Amino acid sequence: MTTKNPGADLAAFAAGLKFEDIPTDVVRKTEDLLVDWFGSAVAGHGSRPVETIAKFAQTMGPAEGPSEVIINGRRTTPYFAALANAAASHVAEQDDVHNGSVFHPATVVFSPAVAVAQALGASGKQLIAASVAGYEVGIRVGEFLGRSHYKVFHTTGTAGTLAAAAAVGNLLGLDAQQMRHAFGSAGTQSAGLWEFLRTAADSKQLHTAHAAAAGLASAYLAKDGFTGADRIFDGPQGLAAGMSSDSDPAKLVDGLGTRWATAETSFKYHASCRHTHPAADALAQVMRECKLKPADIARVVTHVHQGAIDVLGPVVDPKTVHQSKFNMGTVLALVAKYAHAGLPEFDDHFRDADVMALRDKVEMVLDPEVDGAYPRRWIGKVTVTTTDGRTLHGRVDEPKGDPGNTLSRDEITAKALQLAAFSKGADEARMRAAVDRLWNVAQWPKVAALL
Amino acid sequence: MTTKNPGADLAAFAAGLKFEDIPTDVVRKTEDLLVDWFGSAVAGHGSRPVETIAKFAQTMGPAEGPSEVIINGRRTTPYFAALANAAASHVAEQDDVHNGSVFHPATVVFSPAVAVAQALGASGKQLIAASVAGYEVGIRVGEFLGRSHYKVFHTTGTAGTLAAAAAVGNLLGLDAQQMRHAFGSAGTQSAGLWEFLRTAADSKQLHTAHAAAAGLASAYLAKDGFTGADRIFDGPQGLAAGMSSDSDPAKLVDGLGTRWATAETSFKYHASCRHTHPAADALAQVMRECKLKPADIARVVTHVHQGAIDVLGPVVDPKTVHQSKFNMGTVLALVAKYAHAGLPEFDDHFRDADVMALRDKVEMVLDPEVDGAYPRRWIGKVTVTTTDGRTLHGRVDEPKGDPGNTLSRDEITAKALQLAAFSKGADEARMRAAVDRLWNVAQWPKVAALL
Numbered sequence: 001m002t003t004k005n006p007g008a009d010l011a012a013f014a015a016g017l018k019f020e021d022i023p024t025d026v027v028r029k030t031e032d033l034l035v036d037w038f039g040s041a042v043a044g045h046g047s048r049p050v051e052t053i054a055k056f057a058q059t060m061g062p063a064e065g066p067s068e069v070i071i072n073g074r075r076t077t078p079y080f081a082a083l084a085n086a087a088a089s090h091v092a093e094q095d096d097v098h099n100g101s102v103f104h105p106a107t108v109v110f111s112p113a114v115a116v117a118q119a120l121g122a123s124g125k126q127l128i129a130a131s132v133a134g135y136e137v138g139i140r141v142g143e144f145l146g147r148s149h150y151k152v153f154h155t156t157g158t159a160g161t162l163a164a165a166a167a168v169g170n171l172l173g174l175d176a177q178q179m180r181h182a183f184g185s186a187g188t189q190s191a192g193l194w195e196f197l198r199t200a201a202d203s204k205q206l207h208t209a210h211a212a213a214a215g216l217a218s219a220y221l222a223k224d225g226f227t228g229a230d231r232i233f234d235g236p237q238g239l240a241a242g243m244s245s246d247s248d249p250a251k252l253v254d255g256l257g258t259r260w261a262t263a264e265t266s267f268k269y270h271a272s273c274r275h276t277h278p279a280a281d282a283l284a285q286v287m288r289e290c291k292l293k294p295a296d297i298a299r300v301v302t303h304v305h306q307g308a309i310d311v312l313g314p315v316v317d318p319k320t321v322h323q324s325k326f327n328m329g330t331v332l333a334l335v336a337k338y339a340h341a342g343l344p345e346f347d348d349h350f351r352d353a354d355v356m357a358l359r360d361k362v363e364m365v366l367d368p369e370v371d372g373a374y375p376r377r378w379i380g381k382v383t384v385t386t387t388d389g390r391t392l393h394g395r396v397d398e399p400k401g402d403p404g405n406t407l408s409r410d411e412i413t414a415k416a417l418q419l420a421a422f423s424k425g426a427d428e429a430r431m432r433a434a435v436d437r438l439w440n441v442a443q444w445p446k447v448a449a450l451l
Numbered sequence: 452m453t454t455k456n457p458g459a460d461l462a463a464f465a466a467g468l469k470f471e472d473i474p475t476d477v478v479r480k481t482e483d484l485l486v487d488w489f490g491s492a493v494a495g496h497g498s499r500p501v502e503t504i505a506k507f508a509q510t511m512g513p514a515e516g517p518s519e520v521i522i523n524g525r526r527t528t529p530y531f532a533a534l535a536n537a538a539a540s541h542v543a544e545q546d547d548v549h550n551g552s553v554f555h556p557a558t559v560v561f562s563p564a565v566a567v568a569q570a571l572g573a574s575g576k577q578l579i580a581a582s583v584a585g586y587e588v589g590i591r592v593g594e595f596l597g598r599s600h601y602k603v604f605h606t607t608g609t610a611g612t613l614a615a616a617a618a619v620g621n622l623l624g625l626d627a628q629q630m631r632h633a634f635g636s637a638g639t640q641s642a643g644l645w646e647f648l649r650t651a652a653d654s655k656q657l658h659t660a661h662a663a664a665a666g667l668a669s670a671y672l673a674k675d676g677f678t679g680a681d682r683i684f685d686g687p688q689g690l691a692a693g694m695s696s697d698s699d700p701a702k703l704v705d706g707l708g709t710r711w712a713t714a715e716t717s718f719k720y721h722a723s724c725r726h727t728h729p730a731a732d733a734l735a736q737v738m739r740e741c742k743l744k745p746a747d748i749a750r751v752v753t754h755v756h757q758g759a760i761d762v763l764g765p766v767v768d769p770k771t772v773h774q775s776k777f778n779m780g781t782v783l784a785l786v787a788k789y790a791h792a793g794l795p796e797f798d799d800h801f802r803d804a805d806v807m808a809l810r811d812k813v814e815m816v817l818d819p820e821v822d823g824a825y826p827r828r829w830i831g832k833v834t835v836t837t838t839d840g841r842t843l844h845g846r847v848d849e850p851k852g853d854p855g856n857t858l859s860r861d862e863i864t865a866k867a868l869q870l871a872a873f874s875k876g877a878d879e880a881r882m883r884a885a886v887d888r889l890w891n892v893a894q895w896p897k898v899a900a901l902l
Contacts, residue, residue: 184652
């Protein structure tokens with residue numbers, strides 16, 4: 001698509017997208033992503049930063065309303081439900097990720113979309129169409145903002161306002177011009193800095209909450225005639241001018257209507273920052289194939305892309321469970337010992353003496369091949385030196401959860417049940433029933449409470 | 452003050468500031484600023500973008516609560532009152548401005564501070580101390596972010612989250628560490644791009660609403676233990692890293708406790724972007740002293756700083772009243788004809804044929820002296836060429852409203868009454884009574900509804 005105003009074309013696409021336009025395999029994938037998100041939202045139950053945001057929502061918002069706060073079953077307005085559910089669904093670091101944009105779509109798309117669908121009494125098909133609109137927009141905005149943006153900004157927070165506005169705007173029936181205004185309002189509220197990670201602060205939950213709520217507000221305001229910048233993406237004082245040095249407007253409309261970026265989204269298998277997953281899977285391969293034990297390891301070199309170094313590099317001695325998910329050494333040590341770095345492994349073992357000892361044997365080095373393929377492909381490469389002097393190599397081209405190495409519906413269901421069991425956000429019977437219902441979302445005449 | 456972490460020192464100052472610490476003249480000035488802000492808030496009544504934001508607050512927020520929405524007298528929670536009042540108090544372009552930071556403090560400080568003071572039953576003295584904390588912080592953050600930031604970002608929106616967090620955090624009694632966390636949460640939500648101005652969009656009201664609400668939320672969250680980045684200002688992935696190329700951390704603590712930046716704040720005399728005021732006053736001087744009529748003017752050259760060209764330059768043929776306030780030609784044409792560019796002049800005459808004809812005779816040129824003094828001093832210089840061939844020069848070193856050329860309390864009261872009369876936000880008797888009460892705010896045992 002060639003265009004004079006790619007942002008306007010993206011808005012027109014988001015406004016006009018209908019369920020019937022979406023290929024069946026993309027619909028099925030969206031259902032997968034929705035169930036996976038739901039598990040992550042339930043996983044937020046009991047998490048301190050999430051509960052704090054939910055308490056704020058309760059203090060400032062109404063005590064009743066059409067929309068569900070998933071971690072506690074309360075009802076409120078869609079604004080506060082979106083805020084609380086977006087905070088909840090990103091904290092376990094188990095929600096999905098789109099490789100090319102380095103963007104976590106589910107938390108900032110489904111949280112507002114479900115809350116608004118409940119408020120409007122929208123159908124399951126409408127929810128799916130709106131969610132795909134959110135994914136397609138958010139992913140393209142992330143790709144547009146580029147790698148320079150991600151060095152400082154948490155793209156899920158920044159592009160997230162646009163993704164949320166697209167999803168909610170689609171549900172509200174915005175026309176193309178209104179959607180353009182919604183994008184203007186959403187983009188001028190884009191925010192989220194990586195600085196918090198350095199001291200293990202709670203901001204990641206605030207970023208997703210903020211993006212979901214600000215994007216939702218932008219769509220509602222646009223429905224009511226509130227206007228936004230015409231060229232919020234590529235204007236001389238727009239998003240890219242302020243927050244990127246390698247933006248590419250063509251990415252905003254890349255394959256619009258033919259390339260379904262939603263279907264490119266990866267599930268997370270390990271409960272850590274996605275930047276650790278390729279190396280984690282490559283190490284697991286070496287451990288498995290060479291029948292190594294953790295004590296056999298003298299040193300692990302992970303060959304990574306620059307983005308991994310930018311995000312993970314500052315985290316040297318993680319003090320909290322959440323921070324440890326951004327420490328390459330901790331993740332690899334857990335994988336070496338338990339074959340999987342899931343929620344219980346982090347919670348119970350991230351400060352174990354043997355895990356910390358192994359952690360400190362792991363280093364990251366920039367790898368030209370891996371960096372060249374990134375962010376399109378996330379290749380995992382490790383070199384393991386053993387205590388008896390061997391040098392072993394591991395490599396994965398698609399870490400577990402990527403589209404070519406995806407999770408089955410049984411695995412997604414199992415993951416959601418594990419997340420609920422871990423957080424105690426719902427007992428097994430209730431969670432299983434909710435997940436079973438949710439697999440049929442496309443048949444729902446109205447989106448009701450999920451739990 | 453020398454320090455290793457200026458942001459932490461600023462947080463400690465904001466947390467610790469008490470009424471007794473503030474010099475009397477600064478308290479008096481803060482009362483002036485509060486009354487001036489109140490007039491601007493009432494002026495938002497009936498404005499479409501403001502009413503749209505207020506309607507959103509009403510849709511999503513509770514229908515009752517301790518805090519006052521000034522444009523319609525409704526009550527709600529402090530979050531939504533702050534949101535609506537901040538939207539309201541910036542739209543008439545009559546709210547105050549701090550020259551050195553190019554930051555409008557009142558709208559993002561008093562809106563959340565008054566709403567929270569009403570919710571807590573805080574005293575007038577507590578409200579004043581909290582407001583001064585907000586001013587001192589917001590102004591220093593604006594100065595820290597520098598001129599490069601202002602080229603793309605609307606500093607009132609970005610620094611505004613910090614100002615609001617400081618004011619609300621002071622009212623909530625945050626300790627120094629909690630305030631640091633509040634700053635981290637506020638800074639990671641900083642947002643607001645100038646792009647909207649190019650198409651006369653409504654974002655300026657959204658920026659102040661967003662800043663007030665996000666800053667308020669940050670303070671409440673911090674009170675409840677929610678953490679933020681330790682070095683949100685000057686960290687390698689903090690505000691300056693992402694959004695400035697000429698930041699100066701020393702400005703964050705410049706004269707903290709001895710230099711009262713609050714008292715440096717200017718009132719607006721004309722109802723337009725402050726960048727137009729120096730030239731407007733210089734032209735008014737020429738008109739007055741040379742007894743010119745508008746028809747005598749063949750050409751006006753305004754000698755300005757670069758910031759004026761950045762913000763006003765894109766606005767060539769304003770289509771809305773609000774946009775016309777960012778067009779140097781319109782402002783100067785109104786001043787030439789009416790001696791004052793107030794709300795009625797803009798609303799009734801910005802598209803008059805003679806105003807538009809005179810508008811197009813005005814140009815801006817960068818002036819080294821003016822640019823060198825900016826932003827510390829906003830010098831106004833114009834060269835007028837008359838139809839009979841004369842070349843006349845006007846110059847003001849302190850435009851009307853600056854600290855050395857300030858408004859008296861009678862002028863502030865009169866301005867507030869005019870704003871209320873113009874917007875019909877309150878009838879004269881009610882507004883006069885409210886303003887009379889507000890002058891005594893320092894004696895109030897509890898901050899009650901203002902109107």
